[in-house]
Amino acid sequence: AEWYKCEKDIVDLQNQLMKQGQGPGARAIYEESAESLASVVSLIRKDLADGSLERLLAYQMSLDMILEQRTAKLMTVDFKDTRLNQLKQTREALQESLGLQAATLISQQPGLVSYKFDGLEETLNAASLQTLSAAQIQQHLDQSQGLLPSLAAVQRDQPVLRLFANLHQTLALVLDGNQVASFPLDSSHTLTITDSGLPIEACRVVRLEKEGDQTLVVFQTGHRTEWLADRRTVDLTVTLSRATGLKVPYEALIEPDHERQEAGLMLVVEGFTRLSRVSIKATDRVSAIVEPLASQAYQPTVSTILVVNPKTIEEGEFIGN
Template sequence: MMIRRKKRKKARSRISPGMIAVIAGLVVVIGVLLFVLLYNGREEVTSRGTMLFSLTGRNAVIIRDEAVYLSSEYARLDHMKEEGADTSPGEALAKVYKLGYNDELMQSLLNAREDVYRAQMERIGSTKDSRLDEMNEAIAGVKARIEDCVMLGSADDLEQLYRLLENALAERMDYLKSKVQETETLRALYSAVEAKEQLIGTFTEEVASKDAGSVSYYFDGYEQAMNAEKLNMLSADLVKRALSDSGASNRASDDRTRVCRVVNRNEWYLAFLTKGDELDRLAKDMEYTVDIAGYGSFTGVALEPILSGKQVVNVIRFTDDIGGLIDVRTVKADISATAAGIAVKSRAVIIEDGEYFLELLYSDAHYRVRVDVLAADEETVILRPHDSNETLSEGVRYWNRKRR
């Protein structure tokens, strides 16, 4: 009898659920590590470095430390100083002719002074007087210039010349008054001149300086919003509007309440915009060289940048003489500086809510510190701590992200 043996079935190896969980966990950990190392970043060490900061061809606005002089609405304004002339408290800046005044009143006064002159000359006769000859020659010169201005239609110069003529005629009348014995006719003529002066006086007001500085009659509508006293109110929208209105400046403003400005020549500012997510804003208290096209080179110190929406308003303060920029609003500028500080990889800088941060590594902890970027290129950033109480030196570990 044959005995049949039963074939043994091979036992199948089974992986327990616990082992699967362990393997899956290892895969996740390895994946995370690979992601961190290959995608998110790696550890670096700070060093010291220098770099040239440079921005070229930036559209910028000029902001001045200035006092704006206003009056009630006027019909005419006479400038009593040249544009850019120095002034002190108490000095006359302009003569305002109120509404209701017209040039016929001034012409009537000039005619009355001429009547006085003719009557005075009848008393003097042919007596030679070199001083009088000089006055007459000066008056004739002003009249000739007035005729030229009328032909050319230069209103600003014409107003100034009429004021010169009125002053010259008044000086001549007073000079001859001391030389000629008064008669009934002259007394009546003097009274007529005085009455016309009083009438004009009811329409005129002299604006005197309350400040020391340089006078300017240039207005563009931004002299009050863009003023040294309102720097903390600057916004990106305001700067953009001023830049877009660069052709709207007008020395003889259509607003007939503005008289003039008295400008501090040794305190003024330049403002321009940068993007909030870029590394090219200015650093507070850092010194910059600014080349302004057509006006020369200046050295100034940056104020705290102003975050305004998605942009940054950068402001530089100057104490150099303002020169020809006393009546200019918009310019094109190149800004440069040599930056020295802590060097890190550019991607290590974190931009969050418009502020810059660097993530430092201390033992197993990460510590985020706010920083100022002094200069940057595609690879490297030169920076410093934003808070003066913070310290940051070379040899400190930080986290360099692969992507910003």
């Protein structure tokens, strides 16, 4: 508890010093993390608007990850403040004290230590993902939780930690439809963590199979291995095709009709809100690519001002120039 309080005091003091203009580079670190945080918050708002709460735990994990990364980066910034230096010394002393009170385990093999596991380590691994069918993998996905659990209590002779020594992580995706042409063997792709928008680069296709009305794609990557190590499942966004056009926030769409591929947009024209129907060319959970309809009196362009919260305003209202 004392260590956590010291950590919180450090973060609070860093925030205070940054607001005073101290700590070169601190503002850039905050702005970098703010973009990722805003992306997750946007997804949360969309799910809440749709009445969906099932993904809140995944969002919480993404927010925690972004904040942890920001805290780690801020620790390298020299704020040139005596109070902050004293707090850091106190934290180091507490860490050393905790270490002296604990037994030391020595491993002859390098790797990452994790205290999280679910008992499927022998069943789901890089080798088994080369032989399991898409149905078997999907069954494991349906029965697994995203973040591996920590043991609340242990018994004698029970494993309490595992050593992650692989240089690569293996990711298996089951996609709807025939997607074989999009993922040739040995091709490299960038996958995106849906909740945070962070990329997983250099994902190489090591297995590709069409099974029924689904396609099984197995990737191998050396990126974000530490973050992936404690997760059994993760929501990923895969780019199957690309579209060009006007990009708008998904939450700005009014009553999107995905069958007709149309939606409404609230535009600001000479200070008044005007409704315009547009054609939807592509969407994801964050944004949409749209195209103006020739039949509409008001058509969005690159410089058009949009109402991004159209549920709170009526058409024809004056909101100012």
